[in-house]
Amino acid sequence: MEIQAIVISLDPAVADASPQEAAAKAEVDALIYPTRNADGSFAGTPGSGAFRVDSFDPGKRLVLAANNAAPGGRPFVDSIEILMGRAAQDRLVDLELGKTDFAEIPCEESRKAGAAGVRLSVSQPDELLALVFLAARPAAQDAHVREALADSIDRAAIVNFILQKTGEPAGGLLPQWAGGTAFLFSTAADPAAAKELWLQIPGSPRLVLGYDSGDPLQQSVAERIVVNAREAGMSWTAQALNATAGAQASADVDARLMRLRMNSESARGALAGFLQAISPVASIDASALADSAGAETVYNREREIVASFQVIPLVHLPQVYGLSAQVRDWKAPGPGESWPLADVWLEESAP
Amino acid sequence: MVLFWQAADASARTSASVPPQQTATSPQTPISVDWNNALHSLAQKISADVPSLAVSLDVKNISSLGPGDVANIRQALIAEMALWGNRVIEPSADAPQVHLTLSENNLGYLWIAEVDHGDAHQMAMASVAIAPPSPSSPATPLLLQRKIVWQQSEPILDFAQETLTGGGTLWFLLQPGRLDVYAFAGEVQTVHQSLPIDAAGGSRDPRGLLVPGENGGIQAYLGATLCTGTWTTSLDLECSAGAGQNWPLGAASWTFEPSRNYFSGVTNFASGFSVKRAPFYSAASPPPELATASSSRWILAGLDGHARLFTGMAEPAAVFSNWGSAITTLRSACDSSWQVLASGAGDWTEPDSIQVYDVAEQRATPAGQPLVFPGPVLALWPATDSKSARVVSRNLSTGLYEASILTIACNH
Numbered sequence: 001m002e003i004q005a006i007v008i009s010l011d012p013a014v015a016d017a018s019p020q021e022a023a024a025k026a027e028v029d030a031l032i033y034p035t036r037n038a039d040g041s042f043a044g045t046p047g048s049g050a051f052r053v054d055s056f057d058p059g060k061r062l063v064l065a066a067n068n069a070a071p072g073g074r075p076f077v078d079s080i081e082i083l084m085g086r087a088a089q090d091r092l093v094d095l096e097l098g099k100t101d102f103a104e105i106p107c108e109e110s111r112k113a114g115a116a117g118v119r120l121s122v123s124q125p126d127e128l129l130a131l132v133f134l135a136a137r138p139a140a141q142d143a144h145v146r147e148a149l150a151d152s153i154d155r156a157a158i159v160n161f162i163l164q165k166t167g168e169p170a171g172g173l174l175p176q177w178a179g180g181t182a183f184l185f186s187t188a189a190d191p192a193a194a195k196e197l198w199l200q201i202p203g204s205p206r207l208v209l210g211y212d213s214g215d216p217l218q219q220s221v222a223e224r225i226v227v228n229a230r231e232a233g234m235s236w237t238a239q240a241l242n243a244t245a246g247a248q249a250s251a252d253v254d255a256r257l258m259r260l261r262m263n264s265e266s267a268r269g270a271l272a273g274f275l276q277a278i279s280p281v282a283s284i285d286a287s288a289l290a291d292s293a294g295a296e297t298v299y300n301r302e303r304e305i306v307a308s309f310q311v312i313p314l315v316h317l318p319q320v321y322g323l324s325a326q327v328r329d330w331k332a333p334g335p336g337e338s339w340p341l342a343d344v345w346l347e348e349s350a351p
Numbered sequence: 352m353v354l355f356w357q358a359a360d361a362s363a364r365t366s367a368s369v370p371p372q373q374t375a376t377s378p379q380t381p382i383s384v385d386w387n388n389a390l391h392s393l394a395q396k397i398s399a400d401v402p403s404l405a406v407s408l409d410v411k412n413i414s415s416l417g418p419g420d421v422a423n424i425r426q427a428l429i430a431e432m433a434l435w436g437n438r439v440i441e442p443s444a445d446a447p448q449v450h451l452t453l454s455e456n457n458l459g460y461l462w463i464a465e466v467d468h469g470d471a472h473q474m475a476m477a478s479v480a481i482a483p484p485s486p487s488s489p490a491t492p493l494l495l496q497r498k499i500v501w502q503q504s505e506p507i508l509d510f511a512q513e514t515l516t517g518g519g520t521l522w523f524l525l526q527p528g529r530l531d532v533y534a535f536a537g538e539v540q541t542v543h544q545s546l547p548i549d550a551a552g553g554s555r556d557p558r559g560l561l562v563p564g565e566n567g568g569i570q571a572y573l574g575a576t577l578c579t580g581t582w583t584t585s586l587d588l589e590c591s592a593g594a595g596q597n598w599p600l601g602a603a604s605w606t607f608e609p610s611r612n613y614f615s616g617v618t619n620f621a622s623g624f625s626v627k628r629a630p631f632y633s634a635a636s637p638p639p640e641l642a643t644a645s646s647s648r649w650i651l652a653g654l655d656g657h658a659r660l661f662t663g664m665a666e667p668a669a670v671f672s673n674w675g676s677a678i679t680t681l682r683s684a685c686d687s688s689w690q691v692l693a694s695g696a697g698d699w700t701e702p703d704s705i706q707v708y709d710v711a712e713q714r715a716t717p718a719g720q721p722l723v724f725p726g727p728v729l730a731l732w733p734a735t736d737s738k739s740a741r742v743v744s745r746n747l748s749t750g751l752y753e754a755s756i757l758t759i760a761c762n763h
Binding site for chain 1: 452457463555556612654
């Protein structure tokens with residue numbers, strides 16, 4: 001039989017330990033390890049999963065070969081060729097020219113990709129982009145500062161203009177499809193209330209909003225938030241952070257943007273994951289909810305966090321993938337799942 | 352969990368025969384016990400917030416519930432609230448307001464009652480599981496009939512039913528890694544065995560075949576493993592790895608690729624003669640009375656999404672496009688042509704269909720309307736007598752695997 005190889009265009013050559021690099025490594029690990037632990041780490045011998053590493057040219061190209069003895073059966077395709085160091089624009093071009101079978105597409109580029117005829121797969125919105133106040137900074141101690149900023153943010157504009165309508169404004173931490181209670185949280189901006197609160201704050205402090213320097217979406221959103229805040233009379237500026245330096249990258253930063261992927265389909269599990277990720281940065285209660293916690297308990301905890309304004313939910317984002325016309329049986333992975341590339345197959349284009 | 356259902360009605364029905372669901376689907380339908388319990392709980396909580404007061408009620412639906420269900424739920428909540436002393440009146444400035452939102456998450460429905468009374472704002476929630484949707488009625492009369500005989504949450508590779516000479520019925524369900532056997536005396540289940548089959552190193556998309564024998568005997572092909580079962584009061588199963596690579600189907604056997612989900616292309620005939628063609632997923636040949644002496648006519652469903660008709664030559668006599676990977680032959684009493692069933696060309700993420708084709712000369716002509724399945728067709732095998740076919744499919748709405756029998760009725 002003719003060899004069927006999936007070609008993937010992967011993330012740009014970003015610095016080690018960046019979120020993008022870590023996410024890409026996890027996807028590759030999921031293909032070569034047989035087992036994934038509950039904490040997201042991998043177990044077993046590399047190469048005893050669905051695929052094994054056939055060749056590796058660091059930073060450029062990785063080829064995985066199907067493992068005939070893979071748990072759950074041999075993958076349908078014979079190999080996966082991963083082209084590394086492909087920026088978002090390169091990945092789109094690869095898809096348009098048929099040079100790749102699969103690539104991640106940034107949410108803000110998905111409308112453009114669709115218009116260019118790229119076949120898209122869009123997941124449920126399972127990623128939260130939120131603004132988090134840093135616990136050590138004075139702004140985190142002043143509820144009026146936090147609430148004023150929350151009131152000033154025009155989430156609809158972020159979704160409509162920056163994300164080109166890919167995503168949903170988020171008033172709560174959990175998306176509607178997972179929690180069923182998102183509609184109970186307001187997403188509307190209230191600049192008048194923001195102005196009124198700001199006037200009650202003595203000294204009109206100058207505040208800094210940090211964003212991941214390697215994330216164009218975060219940069220656009222941070223700049224938009226700064227515009228909203230200034231329109232409400234507040235003095236905020238945006239500052240790029242080195243993603244690899246962690247939350248405390250700059251002593252000047254009062255709040256920062258964070259991307260939070262749901263690690264579970266359950267509302268309780270996803271909320272616990274969010275709080276665990278936020279707690280090293282913000283002053284919030286990250287204690288676990290009981291396994292038996294129902295919808296009302298989950299909502300009450302979520303409401304408590306949101307009402308504190310230590311975390312300001314902004315938008316819920318889907319994962320967007322571009323696929324070649326030959327890819328079949330692709331199913332967008334759910335929260336906590338990896339790319340199901342061992343289960344897809346390629347349709348031959350001619351008899 | 353195994354869900355067993357044998358349809359009692361074998362008449363000309365084309366849609367699933369499944370147990371009745373407790374689902375409210377129209378204003379005339381009473382709501383289910385689960386729904387009523389949830390509304391009872393909500394009414395109790397509302398009463399705790401505004402005891403014995405007249406209240407206004409508005410209902411907003413942001414879930415997948417239909418208008419009939421929403422109307423039923425509103426009426427049922429009003430009745431439950433009355434039991435707790437809360438009468439529903441027209442909205443007024445003084446009356447407490449109850450806002451019921453029918454929401455939904457990935458676990459089911461979530462009904463949220465918000466109670467505004469003066470400056471107080473209270474909230475109560477009730478979670479309700481979503482019942483599996485009822486099957487839709489057949490839209491048009493079809494020649495191809497489907498009878499669901501088994502549903503379960505775990506994958507089914509093949510199934511077989513045998514009637515024992517001393518009375519009783521055996522059901523065999525071949526699944527990845529095991530063979531389940533159920534014995535019934537009338538409608539009473541007397542035996543359930545789950546016998547493991549070691550098919551290590553098998554395919555990601557495992558395939559299997561059951562070949563019934565005499566009086567409860569069975570042969571199970573799973574990948575390259577052959578298991579032979581003999582029935583006394585229970586099933587004794589002996590398996591041999593590597594002995595089952597040639598799957599018997601009709602007058603020939605096909606060589607299966609154990610680590611894949613297709614046949615190698617080698618067809619072995621009883622005479623010892625064998626033919627090598629391109630690998631294929633499934634094949635169909637005319638039933639014996641229509642076959643030529645050499646049984647040279649075969650349609651092979653290839654790996655490239657095309658089915659090819661071979662008439663004894665190395666090159667195909669015809670190529671049929673847009674056929675799926677599952678094909679088989681079914682003999683009907685309608686006419687004397689060779690009829691082939693073929694699944695649709697979709698993948699496992701979408702509904703599927705099976706179409707009957709009349710094959711004559713080098714043409715395959717669709718006969719009747721395709722029979723639509725609410726999910727992918729996973730296996731399609733001919734019955735021993737060629738008068739019916741076994742089909743395994745997955746219902747994407749319920750997530751259940753369904754074993755069905757297909758027959759063709761003449762639409763005179």
